[in-house]
Amino acid sequence: MRTKTVGGKKRCLTLSTTSPFSSITPDSDDEDPNPHLRKDIIWNRWVIFSQDRTKKPCDFKGKSTFNTNPSRNKPCIFCIGYEDECTPEIFRVPFDELNWKIRVVEHPYPALSRYVPELHNVPPEDTVLDGFGIHDVVIESPVHSDQLLELSPREIGEVFVAFINRIHELVPLGSIKYIQVFKNHGASAGASMSHSHSQILALPIIPTNVSARLSNMKDFFYQTGKCCICEIQHEDLLIDSSTYFFSLVPFAASYPFEIWIIPRNHSPHFHELDAEMAFDLGGLMRQTLRKISFQLNNPPFNFMIHTSPLHGDGTELAYSHWFIQIVPQLVPTTGVELGTGCHVNPVLPEDAAKVLREVIVPVFAHDRRTIGFSPPSKIVDYSEAFTTKEVFPTREYLLNWARAIGRENGFTVIIQRSTGVAATTCTFDLEINSIVSGGEKKRRRR
Amino acid sequence: MRTKTVGGKKRCLTLSTTSPFSSITPDSDDEDPNPHLRKDIIWNRWVIFSQDRTKKPCDFKGKSTFNTNPSRNKPCIFCIGYEDECTPEIFRVPFDELNWKIRVVEHPYPALSRYVPELHNVPPEDTVLDGFGIHDVVIESPVHSDQLLELSPREIGEVFVAFINRIHELVPLGSIKYIQVFKNHGASAGASMSHSHSQILALPIIPTNVSARLSNMKDFFYQTGKCCICEIQHEDLLIDSSTYFFSLVPFAASYPFEIWIIPRNHSPHFHELDAEMAFDLGGLMRQTLRKISFQLNNPPFNFMIHTSPLHGDGTELAYSHWFIQIVPQLVPTTGVELGTGCHVNPVLPEDAAKVLREVIVPVFAHDRRTIGFSPPSKIVDYSEAFTTKEVFPTREYLLNWARAIGRENGFTVIIQRSTGVAATTCTFDLEINSIVSGGEKKRRRR
Numbered sequence: 099m100r101t102k103t104v105g106g107k108k109r110c111l112t113l114s115t116t117s118p119f120s121s122i123t124p125d126s127d128d129e130d131p132n133p134h135l136r137k138d139i140i141w142n143r144w145v146i147f148s149q150d151r152t153k154k155p156c157d158f159k160g161k162s163t164f165n166t167n168p169s170r171n172k173p174c175i176f177c178i179g180y181e182d183e184c185t186p187e188i189f190r191v192p193f194d195e196l197n198w199k200i201r202v203v204e205h206p207y208p209a210l211s212r213y214v215p216e217l218h219n220v221p222p223e224d225t226v227l228d229g230f231g232i233h234d235v236v237i238e239s240p241v242h243s244d245q246l247l248e249l250s251p252r253e254i255g256e257v258f259v260a261f262i263n264r265i266h267e268l269v270p271l272g273s274i275k276y277i278q279v280f281k282n283h284g285a286s287a288g289a290s291m292s293h294s295h296s297q298i299l300a301l302p303i304i305p306t307n308v309s310a311r312l313s314n315m316k317d318f319f320y321q322t323g324k325c326c327i328c329e330i331q332h333e334d335l336l337i338d339s340s341t342y343f344f345s346l347v348p349f350a351a352s353y354p355f356e357i358w359i360i361p362r363n364h365s366p367h368f369h370e371l372d373a374e375m376a377f378d379l380g381g382l383m384r385q386t387l388r389k390i391s392f393q394l395n396n397p398p399f400n401f402m403i404h405t406s407p408l409h410g411d412g413t414e415l416a417y418s419h420w421f422i423q424i425v426p427q428l429v430p431t432t433g434v435e436l437g438t439g440c441h442v443n444p445v446l447p448e449d450a451a452k453v454l455r456e457v458i459v460p461v462f463a464h465d466r467r468t469i470g471f472s473p474p475s476k477i478v479d480y481s482e483a484f485t486t487k488e489v490f491p492t493r494e495y496l497l498n499w500a501r502a503i504g505r506e507n508g509f510t511v512i513i514q515r516s517t518g519v520a521a522t523t524c525t526f527d528l529e530i531n532s533i534v535s536g537g538e539k540k541r542r543r544r
Numbered sequence: 545m546r547t548k549t550v551g552g553k554k555r556c557l558t559l560s561t562t563s564p565f566s567s568i569t570p571d572s573d574d575e576d577p578n579p580h581l582r583k584d585i586i587w588n589r590w591v592i593f594s595q596d597r598t599k600k601p602c603d604f605k606g607k608s609t610f611n612t613n614p615s616r617n618k619p620c621i622f623c624i625g626y627e628d629e630c631t632p633e634i635f636r637v638p639f640d641e642l643n644w645k646i647r648v649v650e651h652p653y654p655a656l657s658r659y660v661p662e663l664h665n666v667p668p669e670d671t672v673l674d675g676f677g678i679h680d681v682v683i684e685s686p687v688h689s690d691q692l693l694e695l696s697p698r699e700i701g702e703v704f705v706a707f708i709n710r711i712h713e714l715v716p717l718g719s720i721k722y723i724q725v726f727k728n729h730g731a732s733a734g735a736s737m738s739h740s741h742s743q744i745l746a747l748p749i750i751p752t753n754v755s756a757r758l759s760n761m762k763d764f765f766y767q768t769g770k771c772c773i774c775e776i777q778h779e780d781l782l783i784d785s786s787t788y789f790f791s792l793v794p795f796a797a798s799y800p801f802e803i804w805i806i807p808r809n810h811s812p813h814f815h816e817l818d819a820e821m822a823f824d825l826g827g828l829m830r831q832t833l834r835k836i837s838f839q840l841n842n843p844p845f846n847f848m849i850h851t852s853p854l855h856g857d858g859t860e861l862a863y864s865h866w867f868i869q870i871v872p873q874l875v876p877t878t879g880v881e882l883g884t885g886c887h888v889n890p891v892l893p894e895d896a897a898k899v900l901r902e903v904i905v906p907v908f909a910h911d912r913r914t915i916g917f918s919p920p921s922k923i924v925d926y927s928e929a930f931t932t933k934e935v936f937p938t939r940e941y942l943l944n945w946a947r948a949i950g951r952e953n954g955f956t957v958i959i960q961r962s963t964g965v966a967a968t969t970c971t972f973d974l975e976i977n978s979i980v981s982g983g984e985k986k987r988r989r990r
Binding site: 132133134135136137139142143144146147148150151207208209210211213214225227228229230276278280281282285286287288295299301302303305307308349350400401402403404422425429430431432433434436437438439440442448467475537 | 578589592594597655672677689724726733734747748751795842888927
C-alpha cells in the first residue's frame, strides 16, 4: 500500500501571527477565533476551547427534558400518599407530619448496599472490595410534577438542610470515607424517576477524582499560601451572587455553560453549612436553575456537591473549599474526552457567563403567590390565569410561562399547536391533563 | 426544622454474612447479587459493580444509531466525487488513484488549529496555551452508507495503516507530545457526520489521563517487574483472539460491554504496528464491531487507541503497552461519575464477556461476495437476494440482515412494517430508496 502526502506536514508548519487570545475578551467581534487550551488547576487537566462556528453562545440549547419521560405525570412511589409502596424512610421534614415536604428514603436500586459487611480500612494493594455503602434518595417535594426550580428559596434551602442532617448521621460511621451528594435531572442525565429528587451516596473509599482534587489544591496552597477557590478571579466569569454565595462559570470549564456555586467564606465541608446560609443558597440555586432552564431550553443536567473527605488529618482544612458544580448536558461525550480526559468546550467561559448574567428569567407562576396572584379555588375558566401583559423575549419563554401557569393551577399544559407567536395575541391548542381545550387565548405585547 | 431518624443508621449497621463474591463466577445462579467495587489499576480508579436487577446481561441493548441521522443517505463532502468541496487532502489510499478507498483530510471543524504558532515546551506553571494541534479525519470508505464493520478485514486493516502512516508524518514535529486516534459512531457518541470516519488529534501536551495511566503502569512495573497489560488474566474475560491480538472485557470495566483489543506481544506504541499485524487487527476489529452491533442493537460507540507519548525518555518502553478501548454507549453518565470519577457498571465483566464470546454473528451481505453470491447486474427483481435458508435467532438479526442485503445491492431498505417474524415466512413492507415496494417476501426457517 502506498500513500501520498499532500502537503499535510507542510501545512502543519504554516504559522499565523494572530494571537489566539483575541477571542477571550467577552466583547470581541472575532467570529472565528483560534482555539486555545486552559488548565483546570482543581483537577489538573487541560480543556480545549474550540468555538462552534455554527452558532453563537446564546444560541446553545439543550434537548428539553420536558417530554422525555412518558410517566412524568403519573403518581409514583415518591409521591405523597404512596409512602407504603416506597423504600424505607430514614426521616421526613417536618418531623412526623403526614403532610411532609421532604423525605429521605433508601434508594430503590442502590449502587452500594448497606446490608453487606462494613469496610473500615482498605489495604492499598486490594483491587476488590465488598460493596458496602449507603445510597439514599432525597425526595424534594411531595408533588410529582414540581421541579426543584419551582420551589421557594426556603424550600430549596430545606433540601440542602436535609442533605446536611443526613450527612451528620453518617459521619460517625468510620467506614464511610466520602459522601457524594448529587442530582440527575432528565433521563439522559441518569434520572430513572421523573419525580424531582437528589441522591446521597456514602462511599467506603475516597474516589481518585476527590484525592486528586485535594492533592492539587494542596499543591496550590503550598506554592502560594492561599486556597485556590478563595483566590478565584471572577470579574468576567461572575453570574450572580447572594449574601453567602456567588455563581460563576469556571475559567477552564470542561462543559459549555458549566456553573459553580461557591461559598464566599472559606469552608472545607459542605455539611458545616448552617440553616441561614442554606436558605440563602436555596435562593441562588433557584435563580441558577431557572437561568439554565430558560436560556438552555430546560436541558438534562447534573449537579454535584464537591466537599472534603470526612476523616482528614486536619491539614486539608486550610486548602480545601467546598462548592457545587452544575453541568447542563448540551454536547455529547466523544472519543477525545474518553481517550485523553481533555474536554473540548465549544463555548468560552466569559461568553457563557455573560449570557447567563444577562438572561432575564420571567416571573414564574409560583412567585405570583407571593405578589398577590391567587389561583381560583373552584376551577372553571382559566382565561384570566392565561392573560398577561408581560412581554416575552422568545417563543420558548412564552411556552414555558404557559406551562408554569398550568402547573400552578394543578394541571399539566401540553401545547399541541401555537399560532401567531410573533403577533401581539397568540392562540394555543392546549391539552389540559387529558381534556383537550382548543383555542385558549393569551395576550402578548411586543 | 426538625428531622426524625427512622432507623437509617441502624439499618446501615445490619450485617450480612453472604459473600458479595458469590456473584462474580459467570455461572452463578444468584439473580440479585450484592454490589462490589473493583480497582482499575491502569487508571487507578474504583468502579462500582451494581447489577441492574431489571434485566439480564444479554437483555442490554443500546438505542440504535440506525435512524438517528436524517442525512444518513445523502452524499456528503466525505463521499467520492465530492473531494473539491471537502477540506484539504493530506493523503489518499491507494496513492493518487481517482477510485480511492481511504482519504486522510483536515478536519472541517478542528478542535485545535495547525495554523497557530507551534508550541514546543510548555512551562509547568502555564495555565493558558495557544491552541496549536493537528486534527485530521480518516474517511474510511468512499461510499456514504458503508459502516466500518461492513468492510473486509483487509480494508479495516488499511484504515489502521492509514493511521500509522499519518502518525509517522507527525512524529518529527517536536511540538506534538501525544496523538489520540479515536472514532465516534452515532450522533450521541459525538459523530457530526454520518459518513464513516475516524479522527486523529495530535496534541501539544500530554493529557493528564495519559500521564496518570503511564504513571500507574510504571508503579506496577516497579513493584512486580512486569507490564500490567502483558499480565492481564483473561480466562473468564476473553471474547475472541487472532494471530496477534485478543479482545476481552477488562476486569474493572467502567462501562457495560466495554471491550479492549490488546496486542499479544508487548508494544508501547501503536504506530510500531506492521501491515501484516494491522490486517490481522482489521479482522478482530470487524468481528468485535459486528458483535456489538448485533448483540447491543447497533448502539452509538467510541473507540480510542491508547498509546504512549511520542517523545519519552525510553524507560516507558518497558511498562507501557498500547491497546484499543471500545465503549458502547448504553447507560447515561450521571452525577456519581461526574462527581467522583467512580463509574457504576450494571453488567459484570465476566457476564459481558460470556455474552460477547457466545453471540452468533450472522453472515453479512458483504461476506457473500467472497462465497459466491453475486448481486444481479441489472436490478429488476430482488426476491432472490431476499431469500435465504439462514435461521436468525432474533427479529433484530433478521431486520439487520435485510438492511445489509439492501446495502449490498446499492439501495437503502427502510422496513416500515414486518409481520409473521415468528413464523417460517415473514412479509415486509419495504421502502427502497424512495420507491415503495410492498410485500417483499423472505423465507425464514426456525
